[in-house]
Amino acid sequence: MKSRRTPMVVLGAVIGLVSMASFRSTPASLTLNTVAPNNTSAIASTVSNAPATTPSTRRAGSTSPTIAPPPTSPATTRSATGSTVNYNFGTIAVQVTVDGTKITKITVPSLNDGGNYRSQSIDAMAIPVLTQEAMSAQSANIQSVSGASYTSAGFAQSLQNALTQLGI
Amino acid sequence: MKAATSETIWTMRREEEVMGTVVVLDLYADSSVTSDALAPSLRAAIHELHEADRIFSTYDPASALSRVGAGTLDLANAPRVISDVLELCRDARELSDGWFNPWGLAGGADLMGYVKGWAAQRALEHLRAGPARAAMVNASGDLVCYGGPRTGELFRVGIVDPFRSDSLVALVDLHAALATSGTFERGTHLIDPSAARADLRLASASVSGPDLGMCDALATALCVAGEEMLAVIESLAGYEAFIVGLGETRQWTTGFALAGVTDDNLSVTM
Numbered sequence: 056m057k058s059r060r061t062p063m064v065v066l067g068a069v070i071g072l073v074s075m076a077s078f079r080s081t082p083a084s085l086t087l088n089t090v091a092p093n094n095t096s097a098i099a100s101t102v103s104n105a106p107a108t109t110p111s112t113r114r115a116g117s118t119s120p121t122i123a124p125p126p127t128s129p130a131t132t133r134s135a136t137g138s139t140v141n142y143n144f145g146t147i148a149v150q151v152t153v154d155g156t157k158i159t160k161i162t163v164p165s166l167n168d169g170g171n172y173r174s175q176s177i178d179a180m181a182i183p184v185l186t187q188e189a190m191s192a193q194s195a196n197i198q199s200v201s202g203a204s205y206t207s208a209g210f211a212q213s214l215q216n217a218l219t220q221l222g223i
Numbered sequence: 224m225k226a227a228t229s230e231t232i233w234t235m236r237r238e239e240e241v242m243g244t245v246v247v248l249d250l251y252a253d254s255s256v257t258s259d260a261l262a263p264s265l266r267a268a269i270h271e272l273h274e275a276d277r278i279f280s281t282y283d284p285a286s287a288l289s290r291v292g293a294g295t296l297d298l299a300n301a302p303r304v305i306s307d308v309l310e311l312c313r314d315a316r317e318l319s320d321g322w323f324n325p326w327g328l329a330g331g332a333d334l335m336g337y338v339k340g341w342a343a344q345r346a347l348e349h350l351r352a353g354p355a356r357a358a359m360v361n362a363s364g365d366l367v368c369y370g371g372p373r374t375g376e377l378f379r380v381g382i383v384d385p386f387r388s389d390s391l392v393a394l395v396d397l398h399a400a401l402a403t404s405g406t407f408e409r410g411t412h413l414i415d416p417s418a419a420r421a422d423l424r425l426a427s428a429s430v431s432g433p434d435l436g437m438c439d440a441l442a443t444a445l446c447v448a449g450e451e452m453l454a455v456i457e458s459l460a461g462y463e464a465f466i467v468g469l470g471e472t473r474q475w476t477t478g479f480a481l482a483g484v485t486d487d488n489l490s491v492t493m
Binding site: 199202 | 359361372
């Protein structure tokens with residue numbers, strides 16, 4: 056892949072990450088890493104059943120276990136900080152924490168976006184989205200997110216680097 | 224990339240700052256296709272986005288649309304695409320029972336909401352004409368694609384939870400376009416329904432279908448119209464919708480390509 060890199064394009068590090076995740080496992084039931092809501096029971100009582108779901112949803116749903124599969128190796132919590140990467144608006148370094156091979160936490164200890172209002176506002180919007188995208192991409196094997204406004208190859212490159220340091 | 228399948232597909236991502244946001248173009252190519260071979264279609268796609276920005280910008284007083292609005296440029300002398308988009312917006316207004324209305328605000332028509340999806344769709348068509356086996360364009364959270372990550376697979380995407388920006392409310396198999404409108408872009412982490420604007424009846428609305436411009440318009444209309452408009456979407460051939468209410472209720476049309484929804488334990492059922 057690297058040999059095809061050109062100055063004008065950025066390789067899809069997020070996609071690469073997703074592809075790796077997809078080869079690793081395809082769990083039937085997944086838990087999204089998420090901030091606990093204030094009131095989870097509110098969701099249970101308000102989820103409405105649609106008149107009908109797609110046949111594939113029904114078929115898959117009827118066979119899926121309700122608990123996530125156990126980890127295949129003893130879980131050990133480790134973390135690493137990826138290299139500082141240049142991105143559209145400055146530099147970024149991403150820290151990742153893993154439990155075994157599962158990402159449990161992503162933080163951004165180093166961010167230099169030039170301090171101007173525009174890049175700050177984009178970053179304020181982007182970082183939670185990027186974190187969410189990376190976490191959910193790992194667990195849900197998805198290629199993109201609708202409703203999220205921005206992704207950054209810089210974020211993904213630093214994340215990839217941190218994962219490589221951890222041998223993942 | 225680890226070779227778990229016999230297919231060797233590589234990916235290329237381009238992020239382009241345009242139309243007041245960042246548009247992400249993901250190309251999937253066979254190993255026999257070089258980045259040089261992909262470059263012309265990628266250039267054409269990006270040019271399309273910047274052309275749309277140049278012509279339709281409401282921030283730039285020198286844009287053709289601004290000048291039409293100001294009365295200093297006749298529509299007849301303006302780029303043809305302005306008439307085309309106006310016509311498409313009229314169609315969208317009609318199909319949405321008047322809920323999508325770019326003429327609703329003072330100061331002339333604001334077409335940028337429609338144009339973003341329209342331009343992303345046109346950009347994708349340039350990629351489709353090129354050697355990439357599959358591609359996805361993400362215009363600020365509105366998605367359009369052809370093909371899938373591997374042969375026989377569709378792209379699978381998530382819809383952001385409007386109440387928790389770092390989680391998803393649903394997983395969707397992407398056949399073509401998917402647009403999501405809602406409150407999440409305000410940057411609030413949790414939304415108090417009582418504080419929601421009276422003219423916004425849903426937390427978020429996602430519409431899938433063959434054309435991203437129309438999906439975007441219909442999603443916007445749904446957010447304003449509320450769940451009663453689901454029946455309108457249901458009646459439109461090719462278009463489907465998934466909505467999240469202000470009380471976190473979730474509803475979707477019968478044909479929506481749902482691959483999973485989060486349950487009360489916030490786990491995704493596949």
